[in-house]
Structure formats: C-alpha cells, structure tokens
Amino acid sequence: MKIVVSGGGTGGHIYPALALIREIQKTDKNAEFLYIGTEKGLESKIVPRENIAFKSIHITGFRRKLSFENVKTVLRFLKGVRNSRKILKEFKADVVIGTGGYVCGPVVYAAAKLGIPTVIHEQNSVPGLTNKFLSRYVDRIGICFEEARQFFPENKVVMTGNPRASEVLGQDGIKGRLSAGLKINKPAVLIFGGSRGAKPLNEAVLKSITELGSKPYQVLYVTGDVHYDEVKKEVELIGNPENVIIKPFIHNMPEVLAGIDLTVARAGATTLAELTSLGIPSILIPSPYVTDNHQEKNARALSDHEAAVLLLEKDLTGPKLVEHIDSILTDGDRLKQMKAASKELGIPDAAARMYRLLQELVK
Numbered sequence: 001m002k003i004v005v006s007g008g009g010t011g012g013h014i015y016p017a018l019a020l021i022r023e024i025q026k027t028d029k030n031a032e033f034l035y036i037g038t039e040k041g042l043e044s045k046i047v048p049r050e051n052i053a054f055k056s057i058h059i060t061g062f063r064r065k066l067s068f069e070n071v072k073t074v075l076r077f078l079k080g081v082r083n084s085r086k087i088l089k090e091f092k093a094d095v096v097i098g099t100g101g102y103v104c105g106p107v108v109y110a111a112a113k114l115g116i117p118t119v120i121h122e123q124n125s126v127p128g129l130t131n132k133f134l135s136r137y138v139d140r141i142g143i144c145f146e147e148a149r150q151f152f153p154e155n156k157v158v159m160t161g162n163p164r165a166s167e168v169l170g171q172d173g174i175k176g177r178l179s180a181g182l183k184i185n186k187p188a189v190l191i192f193g194g195s196r197g198a199k200p201l202n203e204a205v206l207k208s209i210t211e212l213g214s215k216p217y218q219v220l221y222v223t224g225d226v227h228y229d230e231v232k233k234e235v236e237l238i239g240n241p242e243n244v245i246i247k248p249f250i251h252n253m254p255e256v257l258a259g260i261d262l263t264v265a266r267a268g269a270t271t272l273a274e275l276t277s278l279g280i281p282s283i284l285i286p287s288p289y290v291t292d293n294h295q296e297k298n299a300r301a302l303s304d305h306e307a308a309v310l311l312l313e314k315d316l317t318g319p320k321l322v323e324h325i326d327s328i329l330t331d332g333d334r335l336k337q338m339k340a341a342s343k344e345l346g347i348p349d350a351a352a353r354m355y356r357l358l359q360e361l362v363k
C-alpha cells in the first residue's frame, strides 16, 4: 500500500501520524510512506529524524477575522492544492491521511478531488478549522473524544482513539529514566508545556525551582526548544538544584513517560492520550490561547474522572504548582487512585483501530 500522511505545525498533530506509520510497518513490510508537511512546522525537524520520506508545500493558516492576509491564504491554498495534486499523482497514493494542522488542508482536499480514499484524524474534543472544512470531502473521520462526533457527518465518524496511545506502551521505564539523567530510586515528576513549551509554565517553575530542590522527589523539566537558553540563563542566577534536570526537548518521550510517576503539562490531546494509555496521573494547565478553549475541554475529560487535577493558567503560581505536586506525590493512596482513573480513560489499541479503518477503505 502507498500511503500519504500529512499533518503538522505542532507535535500533537505529528506524533499520531508517526505512530500510525509504525503500526502499519509492523504488519505490512511493503508499505511505502510519504509525509507532506511545511518547511516551518515542527514536522520538518521531527519526520526526517524518523527516516520517513518528507516533502513540503508552502501554506499558511486562516485567521478567524476577515483580513487581507486571508486573501493571500486562499491563493496559497490553491497553489498548495496544485502542488499536492502533483505530488500525489507522482507517488501514486492509495490512501491519504490528514492528522490536523493547516498543512493537511490542501493535501487531503486534493486527494479527495482526485478520487483517492481519504481519512482525517481529529485528536481534540473540539475540531480545528482545517478538519471541519475537510470533513465534507473525506471518506472517514477518526475521533478520540465522543464530544467531537457532533461536529462531523455522523456516517463518516469512527471512535479510534489516538495512535500515539499504542506507541507509548511496552517501553522500558528504567532506560527512559537513565536516558534523561533521572535516578532510579526516587519518585519522578515530568513538567513540560506541550511540544513547543509554554512561557507561563516556565515562569511558574522558575519561581519554585529552589523549593523543588528540597523535595524528596526529582523533577525532569522540559522548557521547549525556543525557551531553553532564556530559562537556562535565569537558572544560572538562581542555582540549579541537583534533583531538577532541565532539557529543551525530549525525543524519546514514550521511554521517558514509562519511568514517570506524575506529569505537569498543558492539555494537548496527544499528550492526554499518552498519559491515559499509560495510566499516569497529571496536573493539567490548559492553554487558554487555543481554538474554542479546547484544551480546557480536553483537560476536563480527565479531571471529571479524577485522573487529573485541573489548574487554570489564571491560578498558576510557583507555590500553587508545588502544593499540587506535593499533595499527589506524597499521598500514596491518591496516587494509586489517580493512576487507575487515568488508565481507565485510555484507548491502548488506537493504532490498530485506525489501521483497520484504512484497510476497510482501501479494500
């Protein structure tokens, strides 16, 4: 089978696509893949590292307000469709999958118009603009939250879950800990603000870093690539406690997550799929800067089931953060109960479900 995958901008749209590719490779050794992304999105850094053929098209996202920029965007979209048609014909794609982010707009649209079977994957409880637009043209739509169903044509929707939930399972947590510089014999909390990092979270961590230094647990703190130098500079002034390890980005997240007891994170949908698949409790600080405030809805799906504690960004301070971490990590019963609640929400066979969807369509 010749499969084109497109999705990007941020990690939350890229890792599910890669996880699906890995699932297909397990059973179909002859499958060929082509990933279409943009030069500027994180996908241009992440995908080539994974030895998957990568081609880029030039496209920008729509602004919600009417503006001259949108006229330019329409022209770029049409050019993107022309470029995509060319790439899809050359590659002779049997099926095309879009995993979100504006890049998959022209790619999936062009495929549908060429009569190639098409699928989109929606990770969030509230769909983004691109997937809403594409839902009219595609054959199937994989979703991860029941709440997303209402936004799409009912007959196309299948509850698949997020393929990344499958990929994170069965990893060696000790190897993960050692790779990140964590000790084996102490509880560990991972703090990260999605695939690009989050400034408000970084500010709160910096305010509490000295206090974290005196705790009986260790902290793996991921700043996000673009914030790393600035954070490091500040930490040099305050002092970096021995039990707080600071990294710009983690490339082996499945392994690292396997060794983690508690996570502090934004509420991006792919992160949540990973946490619930593994049964990791979390403190979630949803980004309020996303479409329809969808991260808060994602987060509530977990906090309503006591699998996570919801901390709104407006209430986020250094001391508050430490208080929440302490209250979970120092209470064995609560930790156990949250782990079980988190695990209950996971869809560990999501990658297989998504693959079945493709097979049915291509057959």
Ligand SMILES: CC(=O)N[C@H]1[C@@H](OP(=O)(O)OP(=O)(O)OC[C@H]2O[C@@H](n3ccc(=O)[nH]c3=O)[C@H](O)[C@@H]2O)O[C@H](CO)[C@@H](O)[C@@H]1O
Binding pocket: 010, 011, 012, 013, 015, 100, 123, 124, 164, 192, 193, 194, 195, 196, 222, 248, 249, 250, 251, 252, 253, 266, 267, 268, 269, 270, 271, 272, 274, 287, 290, 295, 298
């Ligand atoms: C600002 C924005 O629009 N964010 C969206 C974006 O978030 P974002 O890209 O941050 O998405 P997620 O939090 O869902 O996923 C992040 C992914 O990056 C991985 N990771 C993260 C940090 C790191 O150092 N290493 C690493 O591998 C995580 O394990 C996860 O697989 O896509 C999500 C999924 O559609 C949406 O729910 C988010 O609202």
